[in-house]
Amino acid sequence: MTDQKPDSVVIGWQEFxxxxxxxxxxxxxxxxxxxxxxxxxxxxxxxxxxxxxxFHVALSKKNRDNLVTIEAPIKRRTRIKSSNGSVHDRLIVETTIQIGDHAALVELGLVCRKTMLCRMLLGRTALAGRFLVNSERRYLLSEKPPATKHKKRRPGKA
Incomplete structure (x- = not known):
């Protein structure tokens, strides 16, 4: 038996x-x-x-000069405790996210995540009552964009 709400949508642990x-x-x-x-x-x-x-959101992780400039109201200010225990002040804004055909209004903290694999983090508050996460799968609602460049292999290298 599950506690899945009828309106909850299953998403992967990574989505676009x-x-x-x-x-x-x-x-x-x-x-x-x-x-x-x-x-x-x-x-x-x-x-x-x-x-x-x-603020500026980079459209590419590899090319942080390709930017979208955004002006938004500050919804609130908060202190965030990171997974390593450090505390940071953060500005929070609000916008609609779109995952596949599903949209939701969420709060987002503005932070530099350039060293992280994913450029956005969706936490419990954004997920609760809307989405259930399948931790074994990725891209259940969104399609992974095709790779734009492949590393060229040198002749004789596997």
């Missing part, structure tokens, strides 16, 4: 998530029920008057 309100095409996100909050990889941000923030 678009941010349509910000014109951000699908980026790789990790579904992490161990994390309470969600976060998006930003190159930089600047607080503006009137409780607004200007």
């Amino acid at each position: 998530v678009a941010l349509p309100e910000w014109n951000v095409p699908p980026i790789r996100a990790k579904s992490d029920s161990g994390a309470r909050s969600s976060a998006i990889d930003v190159v930089d941000f600047e607080e503006l008057p009137g409780e607004r923030v200007l």
Whole structure:
């Protein structure tokens, strides 16, 4: 017997998530029920008057110069304790995420995730009541984009 709600959708532990309100095409996100909050990889941000923030989302992990500039209201400010125990102040904004045909309004912390595999983290708060995570599968609702470049093999190398 499961506690799955009839309106919950099963997603993989990795999905490609678009941010349509910000014109951000699908980026790789990790579904992490161990994390309470969600976060998006930003190159930089600047607080503006009137409780607004200007920030840049890199469209490519490898080329952080290909950016989308976004201005959004600051929903709130919070302190986040990371998995290694360090505490950081973080600005939180709100937007709609799109995973396949499913959309949800979520809060996202603005943080540099350039060293992480996934450029977005979807935590428990974003997942609860909407999505169930299949920890054995990836890309259940989204398609992995085709690789754009392949490493060339040298002759005689396996």
